Amino acid sequence: MNHTLNRRAFLGQAASGVALTMGATHVARAASPNERIALGVVGMSRGLALARTFGTTAGCTIKYVCDVDTGRMENAVAAVSSLPGQNPEGVTDFRRILDDAAVDALVFALPVHWHAPAAIMACNAGKHVYVEKPCCHNPAEGELLLAAARKHNRCVQMGNQRRSSVVIREAIEKLHDGAIGRCYFVRAWYAALRGSIGRGNEAPVPERLDYDLWQGPAPRRPYRDNVIPYNWHWLWHWGSGELGNNGTHGLDLCRWGLQVDYPVRVTAAGGRYRHDDDQETPDTHAVSYDFPDGKTITWEGLSCNQPGAGGNNFGATFYGEKGSLVLGSAAYALRDQDGNVLEEADGNVGDHEHAENFLDAIRQDSPQVLRSEIEGGYKSTLLSLLGNIAYRTGDTLHCDKQGRIQDNEAAQALWQREYEPGWEPTV
């Protein structure tokens, strides 16, 4: 891409002694539709899958792959270099990528506590951002991420790829066109057979891991041997449980289909029932959301039992006055009120299409082109966070028109988190 403006902006900032990563105003450039987009991809587990997806999408160069675990970083360099035309540099600190004016965008697939702070740093550095779901660990930093995207006019897309799935888009269009009449209730679910995370012990940090950078914005805790990788999902300090993890995908479909934004009432039930171990987040979780104008979403999460409803481990069923629409992971079935199937189709979850949509938005320099622009991504993530807050407090939450919790100090205290000093996100 043409980086003249970007470089000039960067040099100007550097000369005046203002660090680009600390909230300097970005000078947006206009992109031509045919230019190559250069990416840095950060977090080499889900991120490696994304690097493969973007790396096999026309007009996209993976300039960097990054992981704080040198083993994962080196493995990713080899894997992505085997793709035609790709030859990424491996780095362990993504701030190096922020400093490279030739990079257009960063892709973050990180432990949840890192998502919003990293995405905000990238926006502040003038980069576009693809951030995995859930886009934030707490609502306050989600609001801050939205503010960063607006301030710097960056394209920020969340990784709920079904927004770009051809088959799911077709199903939602039918729903919005009235295929089941007025629709007022949707039940979503996720089911899996996850094992115990056991009881961990403090242990020496593996040599290949930069644990300080892994922790980043989260207040420091000693390294334990059953948290990294992946099990951080089940500890509130870093993760947001199954509801934040797979629930965000399902709730996003519900919110999209029902055409709702913020709930007025949120309730939760459940617990950690299956295994006696270090996991703090529930393995059995039922949440409900009431919206203005008489619409309700429920989500059911079973981390240690399967199958889910109707024999599928992921789905959402919409109910209307004339019938129902069930969405699977990448399929749908439309039924009349007697349960007769009127139409059905299947396809794929939309990974490539979502990546292409992100690149198109960058080329057009237009966040409006994004199918999961961060404002909507945040609203869907907020549903999962509110469901967690209702669970943790044991209270019914009442929310205002922006989804902010009313009249409940214990719940409001979970709207934000403490940060490691020096790592507080700022826009």
Ligand SMILES: NC(=O)c1ccc[n+]([C@@H]2O[C@H](COP(=O)([O-])OP(=O)(O)OC[C@H]3O[C@@H](n4cnc5c(N)ncnc54)[C@H](O)[C@@H]3O)[C@@H](O)[C@H]2O)c1
């Ligand atoms: N959209 C989807 O379908 C989908 C699928 C899987 C995962 N995800 C999301 O992707 C995210 C990551 O999940 P995962 O399963 O890959 O977790 P993981 O723990 O397996 O991997 C995270 C990786 O990030 C690295 N990392 C941590 N901090 C880093 C930093 N500061 N800089 C660079 N690397 C860092 C870790 O070393 C690790 O390799 C989660 O938010 C998850 O919800 C989305």
